[in-house]
Amino acid sequence: MSSRTAALAHSFVQFAVDAGVLRFGEFKTKAGRMSPYFFNAGLFSDGAKLGRLAEFYARRLIDSGIEFDMLFGPAYKGITLAAAVAVELARQGRNVPFAYNRKEAKDHGEGGVLVGAPVRGRVLIIDDVISAGTSVRESIAMIEAAGATPCAVAIALDRQEKATENGTDAPYSAVQWVEQRLGLRVCAIATLADLLEYLESQSDPQLGMHFARVAAYRDRYGV
Template structure:
């Protein structure tokens, strides 16, 4: 299996990807649901970090530091930076932000690597729905230093139109911030994995294709 196929199977085995009938926050009725909160063990987190590292290496994204937006992005960035070192021999730094700036000790908004101008930074997050994490992260990072944000890596690109535009959140992010968002897999990869028997779910395939046709953003 490719790393993308392995990741889809990993999501299903971990309970992070399920099929059925779900009402999303947007109000849409979807035949699949992604819940990254179901990665709960050390082994799962270590494996998840490897998939992030695979995506970074596969897309040849330049990086010196991984940034994990608080709070969900913190363990993801830590797992990914470890995997980059152990699997790819890349000794990359990491940092994350505090929700409130610390006014004692070393102070500041960030923990970990102290950012510097032109530093190549990748933002690590789970999924992108509205682009809120990126929208909040970019000014925080730029306030610390004039960093070069070379990309954002997420687990799944739903490739789904937002409620008020024909563009997906990933497409809108590039227009708004000039930041390319890379995903380990996208919905088309998941549909193909079902077709190829990598994971169960063929009974939901027709619904997934219909949902993609109705709400999918143009590629």
């Protein structure tokens, strides 16, 4: 990771904490684990927060060197993210089209499940996190059905923890599964490692307490 990318990641973690999107406590994950932290991108719920989030995505994508022709946002959270990032990329001089899907096909008007620009070329999928890879698999199927090529996935936070398979811990994370099994590069603004570095650098003893708990969680479930 370059120093520029690391600085961006640490700034993003600070922003997520300040915005109340990244919280500490005791939270049950989809896998049934009790996590000492929780990231809820749905709480980027006003114009200023969403605009700043889009700026982080855009800067990370530009720094990544990933070549893409358009953005795709899987329903539901990805819809807002793709639209906001497209606006921010245009503001930074890179105007790209975007599209998203409906959960249910529309049987009137233009019909179909895809909305927005025609899905063509190299398509970058934008979502908040990858928990099980289901959303990515569904997005790939829709993109390929439209005759385009999924090229990468951009997410806000990589939890860097073991995926679950048939109720047991897998030797890989959901992000690693997408990269290795589906062949798509995953570009995250920040990771669990960045979160731990942030917590360790804080002088606030309350945050220091969270560091120990998050580190213990990583030791148990991390990849």
